[in-house]
Amino acid sequence: MNQEAEIVLRLLTQHEEQITSEWLEEAGAASSRLTDANRRAMRGEAADLLRTLREGLQASGDPEQFQAAAWTPLREVLATLSRSRAAQGQSAGDTSAFVLAFKRPLFKAIQRELGGDAGRQMATVWTISALVDKMAQWTVSTYQLTREELIKRQQQDLLELSTPVIKLFEGVLAVPMIGTLDSSRTQVVMETLLERIVATGSRLAIIDITGVPTVDTLVAQHLLKTVSAIRLMGAECIISGIRPQIAQTIVHLGIDLQGIATKASLADALELAMEQQGFTVTRTR
Known part of the structure; x- marks a missing residue:
């Protein structure tokens, strides 16, 4: 694990509650469809994402190798998130915006932790930014696959309904x-x-x-x-x-x-x- 990944892991462990609260506040401001039920669901989704993100970092997962086995639990949670939101009719933009909203609270935590070391601060920000971008891209890809599967099933159902025996x-x-x-x-x-x-x-x-x-x-x-x-x-x-x-x-x-x-x-x-x-x-x- 590189030093930047160690810093991110330490911040996620020590300031989990604060980061989660700021994340949900940021995600709520970016969401176009937010209800009380959505807020409760978002908190559960955030907890799962933070848990699997820490597991990936602890397993010495390289943020640049997001397809590696160390990130499998995180990819599975992201896929579940995308499929769930696609089934609810939410857009791919809302889904990826929720993940991208994770950046700002992490950037704030990095700034508080490394305020006097500009070089290390920039390297850490770059590491987490690249990782969160890959997470958002994964949700969009999974969302698209889910929608395509849903459309195919609907087309098949329509074919069967339009040709009764x-x-x-x-x-x-x-x-x-x-x-x-x-x-x-x-x-x-x-x-x-x-x-x-x-x-x-x-x-x-x-x-x-x-x-x-x-x-x-x-x-x-x-x-x-x-x-x-x-x-x-x-x-x-x-x-x-x-x-x-x-x-x-x-x-x-x-x-x-x-x-x-x-x-x-x-x-x-x-x-x-x-x-x-x-x-x-x-x-x-």
Whole structure:
């Protein structure tokens, strides 16, 4: 441990309460969303950060090597802080501002301790400034990763919600497609549909593309892949919602849908499905 790190460790140990109070006061002034609950949470976060910071310094952690094993507990606390604040809807700026607010009380403590030694004071300030900057950068990086993971989960949830598999009656499932059909959505449809075919023992699936705005070569390929997967499971497929313009597009693109039952509307597909399953519908009066 270098002399500057020793000084910082001594200050954190001897003046922990004062540094914490000044830190929270500084963080409160910089925060755009501060409530009583936030203040209590900030005190707990500050205590965890100070504890793991001291552990890193005691383990002879070099502030310039923030990725080293000695700083692992501190990085984990910072990551937890970022994930918690991201889940609460706080911004990356608020999160990093909380960490950066740690600088001023430390600078004051260094000035009180080393007021007569300008050279050592500057070196110590530089050491702690570089370390706190790395801590703030780590919170921003973790925050961004957390938000990206959250967005991906939300997108996945939306995909699943936008492609429901409905059991119409015994042996027949339906998948109403709405919006653009891309590779990721096709994969979700295929996985969900195949799982439902196995779970229900269905022999027929209706894919309704009435809500699909356009059909191009890529969309057609996605549909054909889904149909092939359904057939590999021992079931058959009907594609409904083939409007006149979609029929013309399929013909112009030279897409071969031979061997696949197609219908203009979901009602027609349902009628065909009932016929294939041996059901008949009669009007009682």
